[in-house]
Amino acid sequence: MARVRFAPSPTGYLHIGSARTALFNWLYAHRYGGAYILRIEDTDKVRSEKRFLEEIMESLKWLGLDWDEEPIKQSERFDIYRKAAEDLVNKGKAYREGEAYIFKVDKGRSVEIDDMIHGKITFNTDDIKDQVMIKSDGSPAYNFCCVIDDAFLKITHIIRGDDHVSNTPKQVLFYEALGIMPPKFGHMPLIMGQDGSKLSKRDGGTAVEEYRREGFLPEALVNYLLLLGWSPGGDREIMPLDEAVKAFDINHMKGVQAKFDIQKLRWMNGEYIMAKKAEALMPLIKKQFLASGKAVPEDNILLKVAELYKARIKTLSEFITLTDCFFGDDYAIDEKGREKHLSSAESKTILSEFADRLEKTGDFAHKTIEDACRIMAEEKKMKAGTIIHPTRMAISGKTQGAGLFEMMEILGKDKVIERMRKAAS
């Protein structure tokens, strides 16, 4: 029975790298059957804030990485840490220096770690200073309370970032002094930015919340993170969480740092959006409208537009900018496109003639509209595109978009003719 944990510090939002750590811990627990526990490392009372904790938990839930037991908070366990430190002083393994409790490190020996990802790593204790357990202000030092809590929670496997490898021998020394068998460790390399330095805003953002706001789907973000440092061993790219659980094998984790590539994340997000039914996309798109302060469109129109556009968006936020012409008259206009397709007298003539013909049509189904367009093109001996481009520009303000006739059908006869007449005048 494996017991793993994710131990965030509520001093900021959930970092994308932390999300990956959480993901692999979650995967480990679900793959091998066990518990995935949340521990709140809020020993720094000044920097820890409730709003950050709430946000971190919300982001984890959004990603689908729910924890199994009631989370524990280190800020409520200071007495336990002090008691453990006092025991070590009484056993002669530590000493006091003022108010602080300090652990004596045996020099001249080696500490070996059999890392699940890196293999054997050997350290010499000559490189390790005596370790503070309890600071002068009474709060515990990270490495000490980490060990006390991991032992208390009976953690069997610690999967965390490479930034902790040098903490590991210090922690192993604590386990030895406490007479407790250390858990297995697995350190995964950190995620880097495009230029190889720390992940930053330029790379697309560091907080999970930013990606959520931008309209990334949690499934896509998780899938992308999954493939950063781990691979199922073949050519699979799209792999949802439930399948990842079955295929997960920590031995396939790479010991190499990976660069975060927003382009591939965008592609993957597009794949997930495309794969969803328009109906399933509706609530997500509505939330996006709400979040951007725009009125939520009517269901029946939104559904049709979603159907038409889901293959051409990479994020939900793009949906809003791309489809503004369907949901009001104050849509954005591509000035270069207007210059190209609507400035000439010829294009205005074409527009008004096409509008005349459309007025006479019985229904306003896209097939009917297309027929009217093709017939006009044939009679005038022009290419259909000569009519289509100015019309698209006139009704949507854009040179790109879904099929023109489908767009026109959704907009409706009155609106289409109104916009065409306006552009022709």
Add this chain to the structure above:
RNA sequence: GGCCCCAUCGUCUAGCCUGGUCUAGGACGUAUGGUUCUCAGCCAUAAGACACCGGUUCAAAUCCGGUUGGGGCUACCA
């Protein structure tokens, strides 16, 4: 500086553990062509990598050593 981790296309990676099947496979991105009213999508094609040096071996991307390069840690932060 010291200690530690790492090194396959621009990026994510398969292959490495258990040398030969690798003239190194896939995906993203890029370029070109096809489909089409544009864009997206879809389809096809192309360019593009074993960091370097040495060793072991009949044979090395794969094993060993070194060099270079990148990263982490080096706090009474977590």
